[in-house]
Amino acid sequence: MRISKIVPAGAGAAFVVLLAVLxxxxxxxPGILPGPTYTPGALQLLALCMVYASLALSYNLxxxxxxxxxxxxxxxFGCGAYGLGILLERTDLSLWPxxxxxxxxxxxxxxxxxxxxxxxxxxxxxxxxxxFAQAGSVLVRRNPGGLTGGEEGLxxxxxxxxxxxxxxxxxxxxxxxxxxxxxxxxxxxLWMDRSRVGHVAAAARENELRxxxxxxxxxxxxxxxxxxxxxxxxxxxxMYLLLQSGTVPRSVGADxxxxxxxxxxxxxxxxxxxxxxxxxxxTLLNQRLTLLAGSDAVESLPAVLHVPLSEPMFILGALxxxxxxxxxxxxxxxxxxxxxxxxxxxxxxxLETADSERELEEARP
Amino acid sequence: MSTIVLLLATGLGLGALYFLVASGLSxxxxxxxxxxxxxxxxxxxxxxxxxxxxxxxDATSWPGFIASILVGALVGAGVATLTELLLIRPLYxxxxxxxxxxxxLSLASVALFEGIWGTDPTFIxxxxxxxxxxxxxxxxxxxxxxxxxxxxxxxxxxxxVFLRRTxxxxxxxxxxxxxxxxxxxGIDVRRSFTLVFAIGGAAAGLGGVLAAHxxxxxxxxxxxxxxxxxxxxxxxxxxxxxxGAAVAxxxxxxxQQFANYYAxxxxxxxxxxxxxxVLLVRPSGLMGKAA
Numbered sequence: 001m002r003i004s005k006i007v008p009a010g011a012g013a014a015f016v017v018l019l020a021v022l023x024x025x026x027x028x029x030p031g032i033l034p035g036p037t038y039t040p041g042a043l044q045l046l047a048l049c050m051v052y053a054s055l056a057l058s059y060n061l062x063x064x065x066x067x068x069x070x071x072x073x074x075x076x077f078g079c080g081a082y083g084l085g086i087l088l089e090r091t092d093l094s095l096w097p098x099x100x101x102x103x104x105x106x107x108x109x110x111x112x113x114x115x116x117x118x119x120x121x122x123x124x125x126x127x128x129x130x131x132f133a134q135a136g137s138v139l140v141r142r143n144p145g146g147l148t149g150g151e152e153g154l155x156x157x158x159x160x161x162x163x164x165x166x167x168x169x170x171x172x173x174x175x176x177x178x179x180x181x182x183x184x185x186x187x188x189x190l191w192m193d194r195s196r197v198g199h200v201a202a203a204a205r206e207n208e209l210r211x212x213x214x215x216x217x218x219x220x221x222x223x224x225x226x227x228x229x230x231x232x233x234x235x236x237x238x239m240y241l242l243l244q245s246g247t248v249p250r251s252v253g254a255d256x257x258x259x260x261x262x263x264x265x266x267x268x269x270x271x272x273x274x275x276x277x278x279x280x281x282x283t284l285l286n287q288r289l290t291l292l293a294g295s296d297a298v299e300s301l302p303a304v305l306h307v308p309l310s311e312p313m314f315i316l317g318a319l320x321x322x323x324x325x326x327x328x329x330x331x332x333x334x335x336x337x338x339x340x341x342x343x344x345x346x347x348x349x350x351l352e353t354a355d356s357e358r359e360l361e362e363a364r365p
Numbered sequence: 366m367s368t369i370v371l372l373l374a375t376g377l378g379l380g381a382l383y384f385l386v387a388s389g390l391s392x393x394x395x396x397x398x399x400x401x402x403x404x405x406x407x408x409x410x411x412x413x414x415x416x417x418x419x420x421x422x423d424a425t426s427w428p429g430f431i432a433s434i435l436v437g438a439l440v441g442a443g444v445a446t447l448t449e450l451l452l453i454r455p456l457y458x459x460x461x462x463x464x465x466x467x468x469x470l471s472l473a474s475v476a477l478f479e480g481i482w483g484t485d486p487t488f489i490x491x492x493x494x495x496x497x498x499x500x501x502x503x504x505x506x507x508x509x510x511x512x513x514x515x516x517x518x519x520x521x522x523x524x525x526v527f528l529r530r531t532x533x534x535x536x537x538x539x540x541x542x543x544x545x546x547x548x549x550x551g552i553d554v555r556r557s558f559t560l561v562f563a564i565g566g567a568a569a570g571l572g573g574v575l576a577a578h579x580x581x582x583x584x585x586x587x588x589x590x591x592x593x594x595x596x597x598x599x600x601x602x603x604x605x606x607x608x609g610a611a612v613a614x615x616x617x618x619x620x621q622q623f624a625n626y627y628a629x630x631x632x633x634x635x636x637x638x639x640x641x642x643v644l645l646v647r648p649s650g651l652m653g654k655a656a
Contacts, residue, residue, distance in 0.1 A: 069464070128600060261465070
């Protein structure tokens, strides 16, 4: 290992250790966290940031590595959240076997839906994945056999969950679990990016025809990337269920996928730490903007300003449009440009290569 | 028998709505390769402002209804044109980013509509005749279905005539076929991009007003729910194919209605299954170009 590899790895490990001891310290970040870092409120918010960060990491694996613009990623997050929720409520399984079964089920669903949707590429792929996620969302809202709780959502049945993961007093355990989920997600994504199959998927993103001409199987590689992304997403879903002690239909819907897309683009497509930063930043912004919307300062503004400012999604949507228009590389791309390190691919190139239509058009005689 | 007629009429009405949304999506995709997520927002805005116009005149009168249709179409066309000029054009040839911009726009606009009009659906009224029913073969078919089907058929006819008989229509068709060649012939295809967006936006705005009558309410989430089915329709029909969109709209809506009635409300799943089936057999859709 060269020194240039050890330093970032060491810095990353140190950062994780710092995050791990945060519940034992009293650090106040007024305006960002609702209280000092040892309080349950602050830990809950930080843990939620981590859940979304790992979801964003999994989406970045799809979009950044595989060039797959999926609009159905929330389906696998929902599989994790609802799968575990239903198993804990309806069966006598304890947490770990139920967890394993949930991941297995989510994996099977990801294989089946991925195998069908990868028959098309580019924009049609986006639409097909959207349709699958929509079917899942409709299913959850319909509440078949009272399994999913319909619009009300499903609350966590706590009989079979270890006491250490239940209740406000144990928020710090949930926080550590969420931190572990991010670390696992990061390591798996890193491993995928460096593996043979990851290289084939990335090469297929750049030029599928050439990969095929080399005798490799881009379809299989993309399917593996898709399924691993789905599994990490369902892991985040499981963590979401435990953290929020329940889940709502929103966690399967297209809205969530779009939210994750916003996180990844905000952070910078194709950058692992960009995805994490995007996920954390988005969650914090969403939380803060909702508080801002209800504040007296906004209420007292004239309607022209008051109406848009009281809608967090309006501000985030507008911010997203501005980032896409003017900051194509997102946060990671801008940081790379500022520090003068051209090593990482910029978000623009990654996005361009996700567009297979263009490639076909150019290949057409 | 009467049930079947009723399901047919309702299915055709719903198919007409799908077509009004999907025609624009398909044209835009065919020419520009942009998947327009903001299309639902055009529809919602058309419905909301169209109904506001109808209220000004008197929602239960025919002039009010016609005004709402015209306002809906104009609003849809106007917003779509602005979107193309301000957001899509600066990202020329960067298709995925164009999609992302429309995603952002739809997020922001739905939130804005909710801020202005509230999240709850507003129940609307139209001319009394629309709420009455006509007996066909023993079935009581609501009259608004006929209006919706008629308007959609007119829109289809108008678009077909426009595409086949006018110079701009010819440029658009040629652009769908081979954009590089059209540009090489010295024709500015980009002007037709704006045109296609305006046409699609008008159809969506019109569809919004009619959808409000079909469902009986307007709400900021009206467009989003129709948009997903319109996506499915465009994929099944073949992206970029107008006839494909028309045929698939009717097929999808009928399938949905019949499955909902005879198979215990499974319409939405049957459609997704149909989509998966079509993709397995013909990945380019029913009438799409062979990939």
